[in-house]
Amino acid sequence: MANIAIQRIKREFKEVIKSDEAQKCAINVELVGDDYRELKGEIAGPPDTPYEGATFHLEIKVPETYPFNPPKVKFVTKIWHPNISSVTGAICLDILKDQWAAAMTLRTVLLSLQALLAAAEPDDPQDAVVARQFKENHPLFLQTAQYWSHVHAGAPRGNSDFANKVRCLMDLGVGEQQALVALSSCNWDMDRAIEQLFS
Amino acid sequence: MALFGFGSSQAAVSNELEVYVRTNTGEKVSVRLDQSWTVSQIKTTLAPKLQSPADNLRIIFAGKELPDDMVMRQCDLGNHSILHAVRVVSKEDEGKGAAGPSEVENVASSSNTQEDGVGGTEVTQTEKEDGRLQEVEVPSTSSGHTDAEVDLRSKAASPPLPEDPCLMPGPSTSNRSCGRLLCDASTVITIQMTEAEQKSIRDLKSYDGMGERPHFYVYCVVPCNSVQVGKLRVRCASCKQGALTLHRDPCNWEDVLQPGKINATCETPDCSGTQAEFFFKCRGHETSGEDDTSVALYLVRANLPAVPCLACTDVSSPVVVFECADAHVMCLDCFVTYCVSRLNERQFIQDERLGYTLSCPIGCQDSLIREVHHFKLMGDNNYERYQRWGTEEAVLAAGGVLCPYPGCGQGIIPDQDCRRVACLNGCGYVFCRLCLQGYHIGECNPEDGNGPNVIGNSGSFAVDPSRAAGSRWDEATSLAIRVTTKPCPKCRTPTERDGGCMHMVCTRASCGFHWCWVCQTEWTRECMAAHWFG
Numbered sequence: 016m017a018n019i020a021i022q023r024i025k026r027e028f029k030e031v032i033k034s035d036e037a038q039k040c041a042i043n044v045e046l047v048g049d050d051y052r053e054l055k056g057e058i059a060g061p062p063d064t065p066y067e068g069a070t071f072h073l074e075i076k077v078p079e080t081y082p083f084n085p086p087k088v089k090f091v092t093k094i095w096h097p098n099i100s101s102v103t104g105a106i107c108l109d110i111l112k113d114q115w116a117a118a119m120t121l122r123t124v125l126l127s128l129q130a131l132l133a134a135a136e137p138d139d140p141q142d143a144v145v146a147r148q149f150k151e152n153h154p155l156f157l158q159t160a161q162y163w164s165h166v167h168a169g170a171p172r173g174n175s176d177f178a179n180k181v182r183c184l185m186d187l188g189v190g191e192q193q194a195l196v197a198l199s200s201c202n203w204d205m206d207r208a209i210e211q212l213f214s
Numbered sequence: 215m216a217l218f219g220f221g222s223s224q225a226a227v228s229n230e231l232e233v234y235v236r237t238n239t240g241e242k243v244s245v246r247l248d249q250s251w252t253v254s255q256i257k258t259t260l261a262p263k264l265q266s267p268a269d270n271l272r273i274i275f276a277g278k279e280l281p282d283d284m285v286m287r288q289c290d291l292g293n294h295s296i297l298h299a300v301r302v303v304s305k306e307d308e309g310k311g312a313a314g315p316s317e318v319e320n321v322a323s324s325s326n327t328q329e330d331g332v333g334g335t336e337v338t339q340t341e342k343e344d345g346r347l348q349e350v351e352v353p354s355t356s357s358g359h360t361d362a363e364v365d366l367r368s369k370a371a372s373p374p375l376p377e378d379p380c381l382m383p384g385p386s387t388s389n390r391s392c393g394r395l396l397c398d399a400s401t402v403i404t405i406q407m408t409e410a411e412q413k414s415i416r417d418l419k420s421y422d423g424m425g426e427r428p429h430f431y432v433y434c435v436v437p438c439n440s441v442q443v444g445k446l447r448v449r450c451a452s453c454k455q456g457a458l459t460l461h462r463d464p465c466n467w468e469d470v471l472q473p474g475k476i477n478a479t480c481e482t483p484d485c486s487g488t489q490a491e492f493f494f495k496c497r498g499h500e501t502s503g504e505d506d507t508s509v510a511l512y513l514v515r516a517n518l519p520a521v522p523c524l525a526c527t528d529v530s531s532p533v534v535v536f537e538c539a540d541a542h543v544m545c546l547d548c549f550v551t552y553c554v555s556r557l558n559e560r561q562f563i564q565d566e567r568l569g570y571t572l573s574c575p576i577g578c579q580d581s582l583i584r585e586v587h588h589f590k591l592m593g594d595n596n597y598e599r600y601q602r603w604g605t606e607e608a609v610l611a612a613g614g615v616l617c618p619y620p621g622c623g624q625g626i627i628p629d630q631d632c633r634r635v636a637c638l639n640g641c642g643y644v645f646c647r648l649c650l651q652g653y654h655i656g657e658c659n660p661e662d663g664n665g666p667n668v669i670g671n672s673g674s675f676a677v678d679p680s681r682a683a684g685s686r687w688d689e690a691t692s693l694a695i696r697v698t699t700k701p702c703p704k705c706r707t708p709t710e711r712d713g714g715c716m717h718m719v720c721t722r723a724s725c726g727f728h729w730c731w732v733c734q735t736e737w738t739r740e741c742m743a744a745h746w747f748g
Binding site for chain 2: 018019022023026080082083084087100102103105107112113116117118143146147
């Protein structure tokens, strides 16, 4: 990797570690391997959101041409959010694409992603299924997002109703995540979820 | 008139100074002087050494002739500064001197030798109305060695302000009209700097003679082929001779870079030029003559305020300072990486006025680089690519097409409504303007994919056998492109998707079309809702 990229990432790495946010455990980065090509990011779910109490892991890949090109970031932890793919964890955030500027850093990226969790943009581009639920059945969206945070990201509050439904589907031989996706996208309607899974 | 506004506030460290004195015949003597001396005392000291009567000597420093009653302390001389002594042509020779061009030539050549010897002195010959020859020095910045012509460090320490009398044009109180020319790098540079920057330099610089100094930087193509410290010089815009007097001093880059900003009187016989033309020479090599000029890199500056690079955050010097309101700073290495990475992705911006260029990496408004020689920093190969792609973008911007034949790429500006385009001055390929495939009758077939499809184009043109052999290799490439890419629905640039969502933004800087990878049409809300992530 080009020297500039390494040098820069090293500094940004320290910047994150030493930041106030890291002290409060709101963001964190870790090295993957001994070069700085790939990093593991961590953001805490912001308070007063369905992601509160959860920790989300991110995969951060630093391109050779960093910082002139944005880092490639995606969610490793499964998340139910209108701006993040529930399947692949891909993020459609402008600063990670054409609005990237060389002055941005790992810290600003992590904080932007945290802000995205706090303020989903229903009128901006969004994942089809999650978006529809976000707009048409907001309370259910909040519950679903919270349940995903509980299952995948260690948030304390579970949901016994949802847990039971998932277990029912698992008894039919469906994988846990598959069951969760099906139920979540069918607004937790068992019949529709079964239809979707077995048709 | 206060000729030297600078330096008066400085306390002298020591009263004793050793300075060098150069004459217009190339002699160099060293003189120890006391700061309390006047110029006439120096002349008296010099006279025996130069074997010339004191009355016939004129002392020039920093582009101004020093009047006899001036005290050296006022001049802000540094140790090992160089003064210039000019032997005045004596009265009886005056007429001859004015009439005889050979003498002018003679003196001019001696001054050239002198300049080369010193390596950094800028010398302009000015023939005065009364026939005497006045040597006027245009100081450039010095590179830190002790025989500095003009001590810019101390000048930067108390930079002349624009309202300073030494920069103001005005009638001279002396009928010898001394101090007509002051083209001083430090003046131009310090005026560009903000007060805070100037202050930080004052804080940084002490009298130890160490540290960075303001410089002009140029790109020297031959022979250095690198960024070099430059020397500012001036000549008549009409006859290109150096013998002219400026009506006012340049005080910013615009004065220097834009022709016709500064009026001057050309002193060359038979030339009625009225405009000064500034140019730059490289300091890295010995000048090979009048035409040996270099292009000023006006964004490259000495990093006196020690601003860290925005990309690597190191502090280095010189740096590139962009023209945006925030004046973002980037070190030269990062600047090169930035340019090359943008170039590799063809992300340069095609600007109507400026051509193929880049903005500040933060994307600030009004920060496009106006002097393309800055891109020379990328190295010869990249610069060549830059030039080729710049030309291509210009052709496309003018409504032209590029010949799609592999290895050709000839720019063609066809008639408005002609779909059949022949690459006449290039390879001879005949192609359809719309799909960029071999020319065909009827509708374009989108399934043909991208790239030229030579096979199956039944002999509407003659193929050079060697080209045909070459194109077999390219066929594999075009197949790979066809398989892995989809064309931008607007400009048909083959685009590869390597992850992320289906929302594509055309990578060609002049296109930037938002499109959907699935629908291959413009990106819409429906695409977001239906298959944003596939």
